[in-house]
Amino acid sequence: MSLINSYRKFLTGKLELDIPIATCEYNKIYTKDGRVVRDYLSQYGALPFGHNPEFCVKAVAEHLQNKSPVFTQPIFQEETEVFAQELVDALGGWAKNVTFANSGAETVEVGFKLARIKTGRKKILSVERSFHGKTYSALLATNSRRHNIDHLRNSDDSFCKLALNDFDALEKELETQEYAAFIVEPIQGEGGMNVADPLWLERARKLCSKTRTALIFDEIQTGLGRTGDMCAAMDLGVTPDILLLAKSLSGGLIPTGAAIYSNWVATAEFDRKHSSTFANNGLATAVGRAVLKELQKDEGAALTHVRKISSLVDEECERLTKQYPGIFSCRGAGLMRALQFKDNQAETNYFVTYMQNSGSLAWLFCSYLLNEHNMMVMPLLSDKCSIRFEPPLNVSEQDIKDFFLAVQNVCDMVQNSRYDILFAGLIEKPLSDLPSVEQYYPAARAGQTVSTHYTGTGKKRGKKFAFFMHFTVVEDCIRMMPKSMHIHYSEKEIRELAELIMEVGAVDYAPEIALEFTVSDEHTYADGLMIMSPIQARDMMNLSTAEKVNLMKEFVAVAKREDVELFGLGAYTSVITRGGEQNLDDIDGLSFTTGNSLTALATTETVIEAANYNLIGSVISVIGARGAVGKLMVSELSHWCDNIILMGRPGTEKRLLVELVPILCQLAFSAEQNAQPGSVIDNIQGYIHSSMPELSSYIGALNEAPEQAVTQVCELLLADDLIVSMGLGTSDCYQSTLEQSDFVVSATSEGKAFLSTEFLKEGAIAVDTARPFDFIVTPEQKAEVLEGGLVIQPQALRYGDVNMVGLPPGINLACLSETIALAMEGCEGRFSSGKSIPYSQARYVLDVARNQGFKPLGYSSTPSGNDYVDGIETVVSEDKAAALV
Known part of the structure; x- marks a missing residue:
């Protein structure tokens, strides 16, 4: 760890930009390992005549030797x-x-x-x-x-x-x-x-x-x-x-x-x-006078040289602009330029689009130019994908020509999407192992992808929306990488690169746009953005409170910059904001959702369908019941099941009941949804009828039951664990609970797998909604592990060339689907926020989603954990996905 600037030291080290400098002269940097690097940065313009110009060194030496x-x-x-x-x-x-x-x-x-x-x-x-x-x-x-x-x-x-x-x-x-x-x-x-x-x-x-x-x-x-x-x-x-x-x-x-x-x-x-x-001071005066004299001598020959070299730079930039239209462009004047690159062919690829928009790709171009061409430049940080060109004023014509030949090499890489070449140095992969840069490989996978922009007319515009996303596991990063990497890197190499990217992402996690797209139906369209941070779940949770606040401010700032009207909190952006209740001070009237309503109800739909709509007599355990998704799952399952076990850490059993029972009592009074005979909700209603008939008239009164009535019932049910006889219990032993459960639903924010499938009852079904998954899938398992929180989309298309988590066209995450559905419906306000989402609001969100053509995936088509646990592929075929839609 550097004592000076650990962030910069870490970043330049990981990107192979931290060269061991021995000596410097003119525009040359001599390294301790024998390299000679030409400097085209000039300390951001502070080296007018390169490193240690003789006339300045002489002025300093004379000043000090004379004891001036x-x-x-x-x-x-x-x-x-x-x-x-x-x-x-x-x-x-x-x-x-x-x-x-x-x-x-x-x-x-x-x-x-x-x-x-x-x-x-x-x-x-x-x-x-x-x-x-x-x-x-x-x-x-x-x-x-x-x-x-x-x-x-x-x-x-x-x-x-x-x-x-x-x-x-x-x-x-x-x-x-x-x-x-x-x-x-x-x-x-x-x-x-x-x-x-x-x-x-x-x-x-x-x-x-x-x-x-x-x-x-x-x-x-x-x-x-x-x-x-x-x-x-x-x-x-x-x-x-x-x-x-x-x-x-x-x-x-x-x-x-x-x-x-x-x-x-x-x-x-x-x-x-x-x-x-x-x-x-005298020393600065001596140097300044020497600089001024050098600029003025020989009738301003130095300035004449700058004008001549600038004309050569203009010619080279014009040449590359014509040769690589849409890929290369240049701004600035004199010896002060921004050289910008853009890969328009990769606009549906999350990886390249994020790297371009965040400026990360510019860092890699600089690393490539340094390590393959021995040329020093740095990114222009205010631009999406630009490098800064500020050579010394006395740079030679040959240096300029050599530099732009190297830039042409970068343009070839972008034009042919050869990101395998660009990233090779970071994992010490020899370029000799790769095909020549002239070989083209598309960065983005083709076909079955939503449009990037709406070009039609006559349709009503929904809300412009954004979805906040980040890596949950290293496989997310691997999956998004361009095609050339998947072809030319070994499994070990591509994982090494992904882990390096996520290591850097833990430190430099600024969010940016990773995808622009549009969704539409017969009457409405809505423009959308995926705004991504390269940080993974565990690193996000390890951020300090102030860093979490700043991360969310940056997410919101990107959304505001793009005139977003509604945004969705994906993955752990919901967790670190307590379901959108914290760290969102800058939204200024923007609508948002956490997506937790549809995530929860899509998961319970899988369980209910798996049980053929009959859960009476089945044991269901819920892991993560104190969270927003967990509470909604318990609320929904309580209408269907008569034996629910809330699993928690030792010492949390009472707290689980204290938080969940009031919600269930309110649902029993409101009777928002019909409860199956014998279910937890039905049992609570029966208890009210038999033991407190004076309160039974409030059942079904559309949430008009007096608060004291709900409180009274809660206190009685919690006393002497009476709620257990209603069908709601707790446990702090995962093994024994899993061994007796017919169904398990899990939705924690652990950030890592901690449940072993070996404890699952033979023939049981576990639905894992967490990302990263809560379950560690073992070959010996005798149960079925499914992914929860998935939704069938209105069209059999991907959002981006691989979807976010590798799902096939037509299937995607419920949290994203909730965001899109609300945007298409034109909804305003806060949805699914906090740790206790009103059940009525969740049902409303489900209705909106269905109205917009989204529907829970259900049991028969849900990916199995056996096939999906690596996070790369799914058991659902693309043909089957299309048929489902």
Whole structure:
């Protein structure tokens, strides 16, 4: 575990990006194991002339050898004053003041302070997708969910954002005259290498002058050469009030920054109140002057070279864009680019789509370029699948040509869906074992898949919905992998890769879209999303409370970003939110469901059908009865069965009854559903009639029984275990209970298998609704183990090329089906939430599902645990599934 940043150390280590550096020079990184890596990242633009440029090293050496002053605050050094004037002159002479700082973010803070003191205003206007640093105010001006922190971002309403190049919004905001400053990057760096429209910046200049708002150009990345000029402002002919520099100013040797500003912004108050211990130091001055001199010598030959190389980059990008349409694209200018990749052929494959949308695929492209081509780049984290290209200003033409040949190799991989090649290095599989990259393998399986987008007309639109999902077992990850991996990796290799992905997912579990699709019937359609996190169940449960909250905030944020109106909580997203009652503070009127109603009733339907609708005389044990699904299963089975055993841990027996008996008493009074003679509900009703006739008139009164009546009956049934004679008992011994049970239903959130089928009674039927499954299936079992919570879909189609859990077309999970049915019906509100879902609501959800064409799978077609326990295949054939629908 790293003492510096364990997250980054872990991530770069697992992705083979943590190379052992020995020495660095120019654009070369020499490793301890003898490799020579070419650097096309330049420390995110902070190495203008590569690593350890001789002229900067010489300036530092001479400064220290001469024992020249370094830190002399509050005394100003003459060299620093000279450097300030040289900067002003190099930038065109419009500025009259310079304040030095120690980093880009600190320089941004200086800009804000200058503007606020000058104008007396507090508000700062910035641009969406901007990035200005990670200090407090800089972070508030930054519009990036990846970098921002909710409780910081929401703590100050004086920072507002508008869209890049939006003329109307710019005028509307600045005309309010509420802002101290408008800060903008001429080319957004971390935000995606998006270029500001010169006319828009000219309009900003005029509006800022008119409204006495300070115009700040954040040129921390663009400044001093990266666009082929001293700064983008000079190239554009737009003069800001404050111009911020940092990265290139450092020469790659010493952190520094500078705010250069006009007399209009300067105030005596700022001068009195601002200082910095390490700014204005002699060593940073020596390096900065050396950089400035290098840029200006030989009539600006360095800048001329940047413009020439930029033209070559333009040509290479244009070539690849034409050669790989829809796969490769480029944004940015000069030596500051985003190279974006997209595999449109894999849109029905969860694995590739998630990797693209989350940016994970970009990390792997960088890993591949490093380990196969010895080229260093890094992802552009704000983009779905982009790598950041910022070579040193003195990069050679040959370096550029070599780099884009390597990028072409990546494009070939994407075009031919060769993810087996891309991932091979992570499991140390030799590329020589794989076919050449020219061989094409489709990433997504074809056929029997729902449409990705609705293109028809005339149908009513249902709610746009999303389903929150994650891996429950490693087989989920294996199943979703592209075809080339299944063909060319051994079973051991593909499992090793899946386990690595899930190991990384336990640390970097940000959710993103894994599938876009649409569902429709004759009259209605609804657009849907699968929003996936790569975390598995056990790791999700091990998250701290704060991490669970943040994970759910991220799920909801993706849903909001996509204008989702209703979402479903899949798998353990329901568990960690206590059935949707916690950690969902940001839903702002969105409707949602946990899917637990249909999950429970689909499971009990399997049991009831298996018993040929006659459970009287059968012993049914329920595992996980305190959960939302378990309580509903007990509620439903109590109408059919006369001997239910609630299984729990030692010491929980009384608690089980205390929680379940009031629910059953309420059902007995409401008589919402007819109870089989002799069933638990029928017995409770009989007890009320015989022992408390004064209360019997309330039976069937549509939930109008007084609360005290229900409480009175509960107390009597719990006293002396009278409820046992009604047919409801408890047990803390799994073995003895399983040995006597004819039917077992299980729905826990254990996150692992803990029940052995060897204890099941011969001929018994167990229906396991948990994911991961609660039962460990053994070859010696004499009982039948089925998967619960499955639903027949209106059409024999998959959601995605393999469904989520490998089920055949036309069969899927009840929790997903509940989400879709409610969306198609246009339902609003919260459904199936909490640990005690009203039975009436569950029956309503079942009615909605049936109305939309969904129906419980039932016993005769339910997959057997013997065939399904590996989570990959099911005993139900695709032909049979189609026939069922």
